[in-house]
Amino acid sequence: QVQLVESGGGVVQPGMSLTLSCGGFGFTFSTYGMFWVRQTPGQGLEWVTIISNDGSNKYYADSVKGRFTISRDNSKNILHLQMNNLRAEDTAVYYCARARDGGHMDVWGKGTTVTVSS
C-alpha cells in the first residue's frame, strides 16, 4: 500500500529549530519528487518546498527561504524538512506529498503539527 508517514512535529519557541521527517512506503521512493505543503489552522494550503527525485533540485517558498532546508535519503526512503529560526506564522500542519507530472500531488501523508509559541 502506497503510504507517506510524517513525524517530528511538536511545540517549539520562536527562534528555535525542528526537523520533520516523512517515510515513504509501498513505492519506489527514489523515482519521485517530493513536496512539503502546510496548512495553517482553519486556513488553506500553502506550498512550502519541493525536492527532485535525486535531491539535485530544490525550490522554496519565499516565506521559508533561507530558514528551511529540504533533503532526502533514498537509501532509507525518507524525506526531511529542517526548519530553523521558526516564527509564529510557521504554526501549521505540515504534509509531505508525492509529486507527479510536473507538480500535482497524488499521495499525501496524514500530516504532523508544528506549533511555534512562547
Added chain:
Amino acid sequence: EIVMTQSPATLSVSPGERATLSCRASQSASSNLAWYQQKPGQAPRLLIYGASTRATGIPVRFSGSGSGTEFSLTISRLQSEDFAVYYCQQYNNWPPWTFGQGTKVEIK
C-alpha cells in the same frame, strides 16, 4: 506567480443535487490544474489532475473541465461523503505551486 481564485467560498447543496465549483487563474495554467478534496481532520486527496483526468479510485460523479484561466469541478449527484472543502492547484508556472483558497461544499 499565478494566483488561483475559487468561487464561491461556500456552496450549499442538497444531497443528490449537482454542484459546480469554479477556479480562476490570474494567468494561463494551460491544463496543469489539479483538484483536491479535504474533509475535517484529514489530509487532502487528489481528485482530478490535468484539469479533467480523474485520479485512481475517484468516482465518475466527479468531473473536471477547463483550460487556460477558467476551470470547474462538477459533482453530478452529491452524496453525503462529498461534503468537504475543495481546492484547486496550478502546476503550470512554478515555483511557486499555488492553491486556491478553497470552496466549502455544505449540506443545504
